[in-house]
Amino acid sequence: MSVAFRREGDDEHLEPKFEHPIPVGPNLVTARGLRQIKQRVVELQAEVAELTDETTRKIAKRDLRYWSTRQSTAELPPKPSGERVEFGTRVTFLLDGREKTLSIVGDDEADPASARVSFSAPVSRALMGMEPGDFGDFAGREDAIEILSIAVFPQS
Structure with a gap:
């Protein structure tokens, strides 16, 4: 039988799950953005603790890794002057x-x-x-x- 018609299992046809890509460069955030990141981490920690389905739990843990990394690398730049275009x-x-x-x-x-x-x-x-x-x-x-x-x- 041709390899093209052979199916070893359902798992080999699932899309691979990769980590969420982290944007290149500094992780500048506004105060609002930092609050949103912190809130997302809290929500995901609670979700991971309650999930029993392994696949769903893996996805939530991957999301939690991303948002935890974003929280730990967040930088609040100084408040802009408003005289020129800047972050914020x-x-x-x-x-x-x-x-x-x-x-x-x-x-x-x-x-x-x-x-x-x-x-x-x-x-x-x-x-x-x-x-x-x-x-x-x-x-x-x-x-x-x-x-x-x-x-x-x-x-x-």
Whole structure:
């Protein structure tokens, strides 16, 4: 019989379970982001303690390892001044003539649908260090970005 038609067991066809990838670079977090990470660790610790199904427990333990690592490596940077685009600021800018507002947050707190973008995202990297009135390049286009305003969002 051809090897293509042989089936040794169900387990050999399951997708392998890998650790969650840790983003490269520093683990900068806002105060809100740190609270979310801590809450997730507490929830997962309780979940792991109560689970009896081994497969589900392994998945929860993998998640707990990820979030515990993120908690232990979290860095709260100093509060931004609001004079230039930095981690922890909300920036309003024109991109190709359209007004956009983004908050620059940590990797785990990022939610583009809520206008919270990771500091490591290309648009955030393009905005960093700019001040109101500055023009900047983005996606290979000169002066594609114009900074309109910068605000420090609440850190609580």
